[in-house]
Amino acid sequence: MDFGWLSDPFYQEYLIEGLINTLWLLLVSAIAGLTLAIGMAMARIRGPRPLAWTATAVTSVIRGTPLLVQLFFFYYGVGRLLEGIPGIQDSIFWGLLRDPFFYATLTFTLSVGAYSGEILRGALLSVPPGEREAGRAFGLNPFQVFWRLWLPRAVQLCLPTLTGEMILLLKSIPLVSTIAMMDLLQAANIIRDETFLTYEPLLLIAAVYLLLTIVLTLCLRQVEHHFPGVQPVRRAWRPFGQPRRV
């Protein structure tokens, strides 16, 4: 076991950049993904027929294919197609469309949107309709009923599952190293190539991920404790959520 490379400032820089990118990707995809999830869930419950049908199709395709394949599809497949459009390389969007971070965020957002949208849909449907009717009777308009009554009640019901999804999102982030984005795993791979060490950098990254998972679990548990009306029981086991996404 040789951890001498840890003192090299060059490698430290790689690792810190990887860590920042990992956390940044987690934050952006979590926020965008959960927003999309609300849209997907509502499209399937209340949307007009074509929209509901599209949302259902997108959900089953995303849930039925590996995340790695989706990542390659968007980065190499769609990316190369866009590259072929004449004039796009001169447009202002090109900087964005060339960046693996953009494709990684897109893929993870869709993924969170599909998985969490499905969870949220179930929760929205299990809120008793009488509560919404009570809201209407008190003079709230349908918009207010959704944002102040229906959605918060649904989140109360599915918060432990949603936080589990966030842990899964964290654990799927190393996949972006396959599309040449600098995350923690990519940093470890560079160090491995340069120092000829087989698995010491990987062990370090595994430890970092173990730590990140524990910290995120604890933070999310705080959210659960402070969200009004959530019963912080029924999670005696399974501290890291259920596995699902790859």
Add this chain to the structure above:
Amino acid sequence: MNNASQEGLADWAGPILDGALTTLQIACLAYAIGVLLGFVGAACRLSRHAWLRGIGGAYSTGVRAVPELLLIILLYYAGSQALTALTNALGLPGQVAINGFVTAVGVLAFVQGAYMTEVFRGAISAIPKGQLEAADAFGFSPWARFLHITLPAMLPNALPGMSNLWLILIKDTALISVIGYSELFFTIQQAAASTRAHFLFYAAAGVLYLMMTLSSNLVFALIERRVRRGQPQSQET
């Protein structure tokens, strides 16, 4: 453009189907071993001995807290080094090279076993205690009690988790391409790179995986109906 771009889906259909078969073989074997590991892990976690509970807990928690891709790469290298060290210690010099198929199955089964441990543990804990006590009172041997009481009573509880894990496993096999074993997704990557029809081949990969997961859903729905026979209908929601 040139002859590389004239090569199309038809030329690669054979290798891709071969890859799909390899993927299914890896998945089936890894699932079978994962189920066995899951039973052993659950037995450890529910054991009376604290040290067995400790080992079971460390296995399932440790594996579940680290990303699968990282574990697969780590076990791939660490596994061959550990085996080399083992054989050298036994007096056999030289490097041990493990066959890619064996590595793929071993690594996926190890990861799968950890998740399976939790599914089985939950399912076994949900069996009413009286049923197990009744078995003891009737003088069942531990093996007979497992086979005739625990197993049939836990299966309905475990099946949703098991089908979920099977779907994850199918999708996990794509990660094996990262360590360079030619299963479905690795073949697809080669095809895409060689023909430069990235969009076409990655879309085809998506369709193939979707076919596998959707058909698995149907099979598991049938199995679930079978193991739930004799249970009240209302539980099937």
